[in-house]
Amino acid sequence: MSDETVLGDRQKLAYIASQAADARLNVELETEGMTLNFCPQHPATHGTLRIVCRLDGEQVVWAEPSAGYMHRGYEKLTEVRTYPQVTTLVNRIDWLGSFANEVPFILASEKLMGIEAPPRAQHIRTILFELSRIANVGLFLGDLGVQMGAVTPVFMAFRDREYVLNLIEGATGGRFHPNFDRIGGLKEDLPKGWIDETRGVMRKLRKFCDEMETLLFGNEIFQARTRGIGVIPKDIALQYGLSGANLRASGVDYDLRRDHRLPMAWDKVDWKVWTHPDGDSFARCWVRLMETRESTLIVERLLDTIPSGPIMAKVPRIIKVPAGEAWVSTENPLGEMGYYVISKGDLGPFRVKIRSASFNNISIVPWVLRGVLVPDIITILASLYFILGDIDR
């Protein structure tokens, strides 16, 4: 019995069942359509995404997201910046996990220059990367409750995210936009006492995950509103380029941290990739919860094995990147984020294509919202988890 066919069939059956139910409903209650505007200010949208839905009764027959309220043109702006200046811009793409945005760009530049950060810098980079994942996804877990009418989780999430932000601030000096990564290493070494403090915070965060699991994931209303809702089968998810937890929740065992060789420290410690076979809203939330907990373990294990040594490789004072092209992508909190950097040997890049995770994750919305009921729009959008800066760039 191969796993793949079983999982595929399970997803297909769920999808066929929901489609059949829709068809029946449409025959029974034929009503005049109406258009529902999910305005840019709806709390479920994490920013300014507008979704126009065409309704038939309570059912969505057509939905079209309209992005672009926050387009800042980073791809154009990178062409007039030097390499070290670009990290300041790309920090603001996914603003909840800022540090993780800098890393793939720096790695791409280092690849073009043919240098690698020293082991200690790689280690600290990976720790900060995982901390930004915890800060980002921790907020998602709290926010999830708000979308379904539970107010408590969001306060808990903001409370515990504060500890992580304090750690990021302690190490980098910036709470939201660290701009700490440099070509060839890091700006500074870790401050005194930071490692012990981080261990304590990681224990707190694991407790937070346990709380969320019992408070939210064990909740009957939560389960009723997410199980079997918004099912995305494996092949559709891959075709649309869904990545991160959204892809793993559809049963695809693919994590760039494990599957791609990057000069980072993930392969130095032991950890697990979590997947879920169902592909529904619940699966997406559940995978994120497990990943947050796994991240705290990764951080703890990395803290145990942190090597000594310099944090900066030898790089020239004025950075000129040799001509060439490089693509580097990493598993960011929201999914695969990558940069295609084209250099012509100048002080700044010739062209940078930014592949952000949410852009692809949201492009599936017209497909997944077809046939769902109005209240489910919110849970599906919340479970797909996007950040507007990451869609519009």
Next chain:
Amino acid sequence: MSPLPSDAPVAELPGDALRERAVDQLRSELGDALVDTLVKPGDDVWVRVRTDAWRAAGLALRDALGMDFFGYLSAIDWMPSPFGRGEDDPTQPPVERETAIVQGYTGGDTRFQMLARVSNTSRHYGITIKTDVPDDELTVQSWIPAYAGANWHERETHEMFGINFAGHPDLRNMYLPTGFEGYPLRKDFPLLARHVKTWPGIVDVEPLPGEPADEATETPEGEAAE
């Protein structure tokens, strides 16, 4: 609990042999429509296909090579920017700039090139594919039949570069207002912020009070590599 952490063994590492084999497979699928290839050892693989084989290449990648994951699709404008990096001093005479169009890896003949990336999620490697966009008619085939996710990427490329996609159902603007003139990511589209206000880097070269003029410009930024 049914959903368990995956213990599946990591499939064979992305090696150059794997990439070489992918290129050979693509060549047998596409024949002479595969114009140029580049396998950089230990890094990545680039291929360039003929414009009329763009969709066929997408389908071959998906079906024959098992590239199931759609990464992105975009374009490159290879013309050097007539404005440089936007740091010109308006009081000085205009600067002479390079105007020759030089393409990057796997070459090319046109100013615009399509750029896409797809990956194989079971063998853990990806491929970057390019094609020329004819200068006289900026149209390539749409990739939607191969990868449904290309829809939004093609809309974005259409409004940013002015490239048309034959077979795309709806090339509406995503970001810009309807009726916007010009294509912002083309190199000859000026970045207005750098034109209405002079780049401060030009203004700030005056020496600080009490410092001799020649030292002021040489002040180290404190960020130098030790």
